[in-house]
Amino acid sequence: MVTRYLLVIFVTVSTLVISATNSLGNSLSDLITTLYGGNGIPVTKTSEKVDAAGNIVVVTDVQVPLDSFQKIQTLNTALNTGKGSLPVSSTGGGFTFRYDRELEVFTRTTDSLGPIFAERAPTLGEGKLNFGFSYTYINFSTLEGEDLHHLNSIVLLDEKQKDKNLLQMNFDVDVESNLFSFYGTYGITDRWDISILVPVLQVQLDVDSTAKILNQTRKKGESGKILGYRFDSYDTLSDSVSGASTGLGDIILRNKYNLITSQWIDFASALDIKLPTGDEDELLGTGKTSVKTFLIFSKTINHFTPHFNLGYEFNSGSEGEDRTVYTAGADYTFGKGNNHFSVALDIVGSHKTDKSAFGEDIVDLSTGFKWSPRIGTLVFFNIQTPLNEEGLRADWIPTIGYELNF
Numbered sequence: 001m002v003t004r005y006l007l008v009i010f011v012t013v014s015t016l017v018i019s020a021t022n023s024l025g026n027s028l029s030d031l032i033t034t035l036y037g038g039n040g041i042p043v044t045k046t047s048e049k050v051d052a053a054g055n056i057v058v059v060t061d062v063q064v065p066l067d068s069f070q071k072i073q074t075l076n077t078a079l080n081t082g083k084g085s086l087p088v089s090s091t092g093g094g095f096t097f098r099y100d101r102e103l104e105v106f107t108r109t110t111d112s113l114g115p116i117f118a119e120r121a122p123t124l125g126e127g128k129l130n131f132g133f134s135y136t137y138i139n140f141s142t143l144e145g146e147d148l149h150h151l152n153s154i155v156l157l158d159e160k161q162k163d164k165n166l167l168q169m170n171f172d173v174d175v176e177s178n179l180f181s182f183y184g185t186y187g188i189t190d191r192w193d194i195s196i197l198v199p200v201l202q203v204q205l206d207v208d209s210t211a212k213i214l215n216q217t218r219k220k221g222e223s224g225k226i227l228g229y230r231f232d233s234y235d236t237l238s239d240s241v242s243g244a245s246t247g248l249g250d251i252i253l254r255n256k257y258n259l260i261t262s263q264w265i266d267f268a269s270a271l272d273i274k275l276p277t278g279d280e281d282e283l284l285g286t287g288k289t290s291v292k293t294f295l296i297f298s299k300t301i302n303h304f305t306p307h308f309n310l311g312y313e314f315n316s317g318s319e320g321e322d323r324t325v326y327t328a329g330a331d332y333t334f335g336k337g338n339n340h341f342s343v344a345l346d347i348v349g350s351h352k353t354d355k356s357a358f359g360e361d362i363v364d365l366s367t368g369f370k371w372s373p374r375i376g377t378l379v380f381f382n383i384q385t386p387l388n389e390e391g392l393r394a395d396w397i398p399t400i401g402y403e404l405n406f
Contacts, residue, residue: 027281028205031243032076040065041211041237043157043167045229048221058223064155064167072153075143075173078358078392079205079283081321086138087348087364087384087397089116091183091195091254093130094370094378095405096122098190111333112305113342116368116382116399118327120298120307121266123258124187124405134380134401136179138394144358145389148173157213157229165229166214171207175392178202179249181401191258199249201284204242211237245282251275256296268296270311290315292325306330313350323350329366338375344368348384359391368399376405 036042041064048056094113114120124130141148149172157165183197212235217228231237253273260267272292278285294311308328315321329346346366352359368382384397 028203028243028245028283029080029281030076031205031241032072032079032207034241035072035207035209036211036237036239041167041169042231043211043213043229044232045157046221046225046227048223048225048227056222058221058225064157072169072171074358075151075171075392078143079175080280081359086177086179086199086201086249087117087136087399088181088197088199088252089132089134089136089183089380089382089399089401090114090119091130091132091185091197092119092193092256093124093132093185093405094372094380094403095130095376096124098125110300110305111303111340112300112331113333113340113370113372113378114305115307115327115329115331115344115346116370116380116401117348117366117384118307118309118329118344118346119256119268119270119294119296120305121258121268121296122261122298123191123193123256123268124185126187126190128187129406130185130403131406132181132183132401132403134179134181134183134399136177136181136397136399138177138179138397140175140177140392141395142389142393144391148175154214164215164217167229168212168214170210170212172209174204174206176204185254193254193256195252195254195256197252197254199251199278200247201249201278202244202246203283204244205283206240206242208240209238245279245284247279247282247284249278250285251277264299266298270294270296286315288316294325303333304330305332321352322354323352325350327366331370335372338372340372342370344370344382347387361388362391362393363387364397378403 043064044060046060048058050056092114096109098109109122151171153169155167157167180200181197185193185195187193213229216230219227221227256268256270258268274290276285276287276289280287290313292311292313294309296309298305298307311325313323313325327346327348331342331344333340333342335341348366349363351361364384365387366384368380370378370380372378380401382399386393
């Protein structure tokens with residue numbers, strides 16, 4: 001029976017992934033740097049000098065390199081650093097069981113339906129299988145607290161005239177992600193679970209840019225040419241780039257073991273391995289293997305279950321991207337018979353262990369709701385909202401999902 005369900009899940013996920021995997025347009029990881037042809041802003045500097053024969057010679061220099069604009073570099077780095085690092089719901093399942101060998105039946109070990117973006121210590125139960133699906137929509141809106149639709153950056157064109165010759169860049173950036181997560185958990189023993197989560201991502205990136213020279217001079221030289229900095233044809237110069245990609249993200253493997261179940265506390269340890277299966281050039285994955293070890297504390301008291309997760313994430317080959325991760329909160333379950341509801345509230349955060357230019361501390365509030373119309377089936381809805389302004393953030397991140405327990 002279990003083998004058949006596992007086969008169905010594998011075939012379903014594989015079919016969806018294969019059918020979804022494609023890329024549209026240029027590589028998303030360097031799409032922003034292709035603005036204005038990728039060769040820089042075509043600013044013309046006209047000046048005059050006198051040659052050895054006393055003749056006036058007109059001199060022109062062109063192009064301001066894109067890497068002069070800090071906002072472009074910061075945004076591009078933020079997209080590439082955060083690629084594949086998207087919120088992932090719990091794989092533990094809403095139901096936990098223990099097999100009673102004398103009665104030859106499964107009995108529930110807790111009435112709690114569990115958290116949504118945290119893990120609890122109780123395991124699924126020997127021989128039990130949990131399958132889930134969730135959809136998350138992310139529309140990034142700010143970068144380090146600045147509105148992505150109104151990013152401004154100014155560079156000097158002439159160090160000697162800092163207050164006169166300035167090039168201003170305005171950016172309107174739209175970054176959207178649709179995350180489809182398929183996950184399954186199997187109870188090897190009453191204390192030991194293994195899980196897999198397969199994400200499928202769709203990423204859309206659109207950037208509109210306008211360049212304007214502030215305080216343009218109209219002064220003409222002896223040659224009759226307008227001196228100073230200008231665009232060849234217009235007072236402003238505009239360009240836009242767009243791209244999209246769809247495909248497999250970074251697959252997560254999880255090993256969880258319940259170490260202690262007592263009257264006062266339930267305690268488990270877990271290990272996550274994130275595989276570099278997503279295309280890093282298309283912002284679908286990190287391109288690196290990461291390992292996260294964490295501890296899980298929880299305890300159900302009547303219908304109230306507080307929980308706390310604390311861990312450390314190692315990111316191979318990504319200097320400055322190792323981080324501590326934590327989740328603290330509680331869920332409360334109520335209802336009659338087999339018809340149960342629960343609400344969950346969590347603080348979800350991470351802290352980079354090395355100094356970082358952006359995204360050093362990420363803290364979100366996660367608020368969710370679960371409904372189980374009968375044992376073995378539940379649906380859930382969750383919203384994450386930022387509690388600080390660091391990093392590349394969305395105003396709110398909704399998630400909906402469905403779970404089946406066999």
